[in-house]
Amino acid sequence: MINEYLNLLLKDYTLQIITLGTAVLGAVCGMLGSFAVLRKQSLLGDAISHASLPGIAIVFLVLGVKSNNGLLLGALASGLVSAVFIKGIISKTHLKADTALGIVLSTFFGFGMLLLTYIQKLPNANQSGLEKYLFGQAATLLASDVWLMTAIAGISLLIVLLFWKEFKMVLFDPDYTKTLGFNVKFIDTLITSFIVIAIVMGLQTVGVVLMSAMLLAPAAAARQWTNSLAKMVMLAGLFGATSGVVGTAISASANNLSTGPVIVLIATLFVVFSFVFSPIRGLLFKQIKLWKNRNDLKLMKTLMFMYNLVKDHEDISHPHKIQLLNNFQGYTKKSLKRLQAEDLILLNRSDWSLTEKGFNTAKNLYTQEL
């Protein structure tokens, strides 16, 4: 089946264009999404993408035509208006950020749905295609759309590279950045604007309802694999692009599947896999480390017990019977073997003795506990 699809991909120009489009989109969203996640503004994207719906509908109502770029400009405008509202509610009232996001998200979206259903019932309005903005339909991407996306992606990459140092510093410590004489507001606005542009860019492919996940998921997955911002941004771009390509492939080979949900699910798989299997932060690794620590603790207890038996002897390496350990419950044959493997004790049939290393380790533990 994969071969079939690859063959199709090689031959079909439209499919190539669409695949390129979702790859570029995924990469940009992953990259810029990293900044959104690190700014703790994960859900701002959700509100803005939902809120872009009325903008699309209004442009359609006013112009009556389906010029894609026009609709996206409408989305951009309405997304920015919503951001202003959110900021206004948070700064001018005692309502908290979550409430402000919820209000704007739901009422703007409701207004968009009002307009959309109104349009659908207008006589002789060629409204077909507006629904694609709800869940995305990659199949409707045209070559010109994809070139525009690529151009925007190029510009945002350039901006990120150019202002890398400034972005990093503002994300980490805005107050300090200000004392160095940088215009923090400008950098902040730059980051936000590009996040909004990325959202609008993805509406046609992923849709308003699920767009925010395109920003978050690749970044959240990438964060688990690296402790470097540069690597995180690159990885997030890679994860995003892969989700886009694979998601498009699946939705193109199946009937009646919107692209948005499929891409989001693929991106979520990256997240789940990263949460569990990442070697530096993953849950599995943490669990293993926990078990290992517990084991180490047991071994050290055994060693301490031996040390207490030995410490008053003149010759520390004098062998003792294993039976001596019987009233200490923590030891097993396995644990003695492991102590020997680490050169802490010597075993000789039914005897054991502390090595110098073992004696010193135990002594150190002892003084630490005091």
Added chain:
Amino acid sequence: MTNAQLEIQIILSLVAVACALPGVFLVLRKMALISDAISHSILPGIVLGFFITQDLASPLLIVMATLTGVLTVVLVEYIQKTGLVKEDTAIGLVFPSMFSIGVILIARNAGDVHLDVDAVLLGEVAFAPFDRWMYNGIDMGPKSLWMIGTILTVSISLLILFFKELKVATFDAGLAASLGFTPIGIHYGLMTVSSVTTVGAFDAIGAILVVAFMIVPAASIYLLTNNLKKMLVYSALLGVFASIVGYWIAHFLDASIAGTIATVLGLLFFMVYLFAPDKGYISQWYKIKQQKTEVAMLVFMLHIANHEEEQERNVNHLQEHINWTSQLARKVLRLANQNNMIVIKNDVVSLTPKGAEFTNKAVSYISDNKNAELEGIKQNFFLFRG
């Protein structure tokens, strides 16, 4: 008005009340976006339930979907606890993926399921009157009326039973724990009620707009009162009002009922946001402007009181040393003068006895953080406000 129209309006009103009640607590507990998460995440539960029961009002479906909602909350909290991502990211990761599963399930079975994407987003309240509950051949009314009615009855009973606990747990979780209520029990109780309500409302208004019904009335009323009982009652009333107005506008425009109600709610919130007497935008703007001049005046008077030397008390110094624009400086001087707080002789400013007394009192109130008293002496001393 036809019978069906009346029934639709009753259903919508019940939905509005049922959503507003848990919504108040979500807003107060700063968990508004949990409603967003739940409303998206229950979709797979609803779809699977629908495959089994073929009936959106079936109790089994409600149970399954509610469990999905609670599961979402548990999942979000688990991810938050791992510390792998920040809190809001956890919410943002969970619900789109659950929602995606739901949408794909619908799409894959589009042929045999009478459930489409429009219904997911908007609900189908207009069809509600046609799906009736027949008992022994007697028409008992629309099924969804019974469903949402039951949910509402249960949540009102729970609200009355646990009102005290809810109140304490919302305003002071620590105190609640020490009094022996488990905030966790209240928390998951609230989450369950929110999930059930979302499921019940889903049929009528769709997944996403549940958020509008839960959050917007509560947030609007919160700008008008801090009293919990009043918030509950007025949020419910506001929801009902918006539902009925929205229904008729939608009827007139021939547009989505749920979308229109959400729009009406948005407009109502906007009105409250602008005009709320104490916390609204305009009143805040006015108050801040007034405060700004008054505080500036106080700063200026304190400065005069602190400095014996004439050079520091010169009129021109206001602008140069205190670093004010001439406009603000002039305004401050005028206000102080109008209120007989200062006298100006040879361009040197001195406090009148009244001014000195006021400055002293105001400063001590500010250092001790007594805002009410500060407003009180302003009332007593000021002939003109800033």
Added chain:
Amino acid sequence: MEQKIAIAIDDLTVAYNYKPVLWDIDLQIPEGVLMAIVGPNGAGKSTLLKAILDIIKPLAGSVTVYGKPYKKQRDLVAYVPQKGSVDWDFPTTALDVVMMGTYGSLGWIKRPGQTQKKQALEALEKVGMLPFQNRQISQLSGGQQQRIFLARALVQNASIYFMDEPFQGVDATTEKAIIQILKELRKAGKTVIVVHHDLQTVPEYFDWVTFLNVKKIATGPVAQIFNDDNLTKTYGINYKTSITEGKL
């Protein structure tokens, strides 16, 4: 006193939402002092630093650094914010954070190079953190994180250092190491201003002190003004007995 004035604060008033938190502060900080700013919680200590550094806009008043407005003298000033003010789970290394200290002199867009890296490594060495340069910052202890912040300020090679509670949540070794560095800075003729909350250590660590509680209570050499009278004025009645009964 013929000492040069490093920082001159004139009639500074700061308000949050038009509720004053700092009142008409007049303060002159001589060059070369190691000064503690003390006062109870909510006295506006951190706010004072932020207002001096133009992070928050004052309602009234002005700040000059060596006689010129702060904005023209940024190069002379370095800031160590409170450790809790940033997210330590941020994906970056100790060296990277210290490098940020060089960004101010680099200006917009220009990238840090070998020179900047060398400066950062030197600063890391000074605070004893060289072996940890490639550690992710969340894997550092509280004391180590504070040292990283100090190193970042040292890189700036400023004349005046502002530090917000540098001893909060750090181990005893780090506290000693930091105060050692601060004393060295003073010896080199730098001015160091520290928001401090442990009154017991004021006479040992500092030579200059400012008492602050919304208003300026007193400022001057520790030997002259660090006494019961000023402590009581700043903290209220309770402090009088506790301090006289203590070791001070």
